[in-house]
Amino acid sequence: MLELKNINVQFSGRNILKDINETFYPGEIIGLVAPNGTGKSTLMNVIMNYVKPSKGTVVVNENLQYTSKKNEVKIHQIVSMMPDQSDLYNHLSGIEHLRIYCSMWHSDPSLIESTINALNMESYVKKKTGTYSLGMRQRLCFAMQIVSNTPIMLMDEVMNGLDPNNVDIISKILLKKKEEGKIIIVASHLLENLESISDRIFLFKHGQLINVSDVSSGFGKNEITTVRVREMADEVNNKFLNEFPETNIQSLANGISLIDVTDFNVEQLAEIVVFLKENNQTDFSFGNVTLNDMYSMYYLGGK
């Protein structure tokens, strides 16, 4: 378990993290979303004790805190941060990096081979990392953390520079690790992917963490809560509100209008289809609110 208790961080008088209280449990993938420069890495750095909060504490497994160097060593055996590509040694091979991580975290050496296989790294893992492409380096950084096998894993931009096939492979490994009971915290700009793998997703706004499910009743539900209409003309919007009074329509900056149909029955949904068709709005779909919609609402604004 990982608890953040009243975490506050200021840089140059600006609140980057403000009164953050949140608990993360084994078997959860937590998604962190925000535009660049908002505080995702800072939060991870606080969890690692690389940045000291002005107020607040990080508690690991109910009683471990960063109160001494000895405790920090203990916590770092439990919580790891995915290495950055700049942490790689160009003169060492991938497999040498994996061996170093395995011995630093005293993990099972058989993890090295299984991870190499899972990530299709066999063809290059014995070569020096100085010869690797961006995607090869990224896979190695991910593999190093998987080999460390800590119960809590922090991953900043884990999908950086990966092609869709590798995004898929890494997503499957993350889901497997979650099944093993790990807490995995992922900051990412690949919103669709993050939505598909995360148990809970938080947006950063004014230094605080906002749970997406708390602010949108239509998010992530397995039912029809929303009609998404592309480029809905203003006059059609007004006409719609005349015909379906008290319906909530939200116009996003990305040209999408979201009609909240949470309480609509099948006949009412059919009436919406007829209305949209009669008004030449042919690009629409039924579903629920997506993380992309939430991002647009929170960071790009509406009309």
Ligand SMILES: Nc1ncnc2c1ncn2[C@@H]1O[C@H](COP(=O)(O)OP(=O)(O)OP(=O)(O)O)[C@@H](O)[C@H]1O
């Ligand atoms: N050590 C520091 N000293 C001063 N300001 C800092 C420091 N670290 C981060 N900041 C500032 O804090 C803000 C949040 O930075 P952070 O790196 O946490 O953002 P992020 O959300 O992770 O961004 P990105 O998506 O680009 O990685 C930024 O404005 C950054 O300039």
